[in-house]
Amino acid sequence: MKRFRWMVAAAAAALLVFGVYIALQDTGPRPRDESVAGPPVVFEGAVLVGRREGVPQWELHSHHMTSEDSQVLIDSLDRLLLLQQNGQPYQVTSSRGIWKADRGELVLPEETIVEGGNAWTAQSGALQWYRESGTTVLKDGVEIVQEDTVITAQKAEFDVDSGVLTMLGDVNISLREGSRSEN
Amino acid sequence: MKTSRSVFFVIVLVMAMALIGSGSGLGRDGTMQIEGIPDDASGGRYDTQTGVFYGDVTAYEDALIRVFMNDTEIIAVVLEWHTKEDYMKATQGVTVFQNETVIRSDAMEYFGEQDEADFRGTVRVELDDATFNGERFVLNLETEEMQFFGSFSGEFRE
Numbered sequence: 001m002k003r004f005r006w007m008v009a010a011a012a013a014a015l016l017v018f019g020v021y022i023a024l025q026d027t028g029p030r031p032r033d034e035s036v037a038g039p040p041v042v043f044e045g046a047v048l049v050g051r052r053e054g055v056p057q058w059e060l061h062s063h064h065m066t067s068e069d070s071q072v073l074i075d076s077l078d079r080l081l082l083l084q085q086n087g088q089p090y091q092v093t094s095s096r097g098i099w100k101a102d103r104g105e106l107v108l109p110e111e112t113i114v115e116g117g118n119a120w121t122a123q124s125g126a127l128q129w130y131r132e133s134g135t136t137v138l139k140d141g142v143e144i145v146q147e148d149t150v151i152t153a154q155k156a157e158f159d160v161d162s163g164v165l166t167m168l169g170d171v172n173i174s175l176r177e178g179s180r181s182e183n
Numbered sequence: 184m185k186t187s188r189s190v191f192f193v194i195v196l197v198m199a200m201a202l203i204g205s206g207s208g209l210g211r212d213g214t215m216q217i218e219g220i221p222d223d224a225s226g227g228r229y230d231t232q233t234g235v236f237y238g239d240v241t242a243y244e245d246a247l248i249r250v251f252m253n254d255t256e257i258i259a260v261v262l263e264w265h266t267k268e269d270y271m272k273a274t275q276g277v278t279v280f281q282n283e284t285v286i287r288s289d290a291m292e293y294f295g296e297q298d299e300a301d302f303r304g305t306v307r308v309e310l311d312d313a314t315f316n317g318e319r320f321v322l323n324l325e326t327e328e329m330q331f332f333g334s335f336s337g338e339f340r341e
């Protein structure tokens with residue numbers, strides 16, 4: 001009998017986590033449900049998926065999130081995957097984030113590192129994704145390193161599908177003599 | 184006192200103005216600065232797949248692209264830098280300063296392996312004591328060897 005109770009409790013907990021996941025993964029526009037307002041809800045070990053026109057754009061893994069009103073505070077960000085159309089991800093590391101559901105914006109307000117599959121990294125002071133435009137912006141100082149090339153700018157827009165970074169404002173590039181001629 | 188005389192001459196192949204050693208073929212360290220771009224405007228883009236940086240500041244009156252490679256400075260309005268191939272292409276209002284020499288042209292290509300800059304279009308080469316105008320000019324940045332191709336008109340100062 002005790003075992004049965006545990007099983008029921010475990011099933012209920014699993015359903016709750018699954019329900020939360022389903023509720024969070026659709027980040028598309030929807031009418032605000034005023035009845036949701038209330039005490040914050042804490043999620044342990046949840047995955048948040050950002051979609052645009054039904055297509056997954058990113059997948060955020062966290063072991064501690066708090067949902068309050070129209071925001072999800074990601075207190076402990078394990079990793080963020082920026083998804084290309086072909087499903088290949090860029091891995092992003094940072095410490096925390098905020099999902100602003102009403103504005104359709106994901107903000108990583110602290111130091112962020114994007115790692116590309118082609119031996120490059122982009123380090124920035126913050127990262128922001130906008131659902132409306134579908135753009136990912138690296139801001140508050142950006143440094144891109146690929147082999148011997150280092151590019152710095154104040155801000156850059158990252159096209160996840162093409163791997164192209166559009167630098168905004170003044171730009172500096174330095175190229176050290178090295179492996180270039182071997183490529 | 185400044186006297187000048189104009190000389191028109193045709194160079195069939197190559198005229199070497201200076202021959203100092205041979206090129207190392209190793210390419211150079213370089214830095215590039217794009218200045219004068221408004222904060223939210225694009226001054227260039229970098230393709231992480233190809234390693235090509237493309238800068239274009241034609242839309243901004245006070246903006247410039249400047250590249251520094253050892254004792255050479257390149258100023259341009261549109262510039263493509265293939266970082267993996269050590270190749271560079273500049274167009275529109277190209278000016279290169281190499282020691283006492285100033286070269287102005289419509290377009291320039293730089294080949295890192297040969298350490299050579301190839302200037303085309305309307306080319307103007309300003310030396311200490313002479314200025315040459317023509318259509319194609321090649322400068323080896325390592326050896327400072329200069330090559331004039333085709334017709335060049337020259338003006339010498341004393």
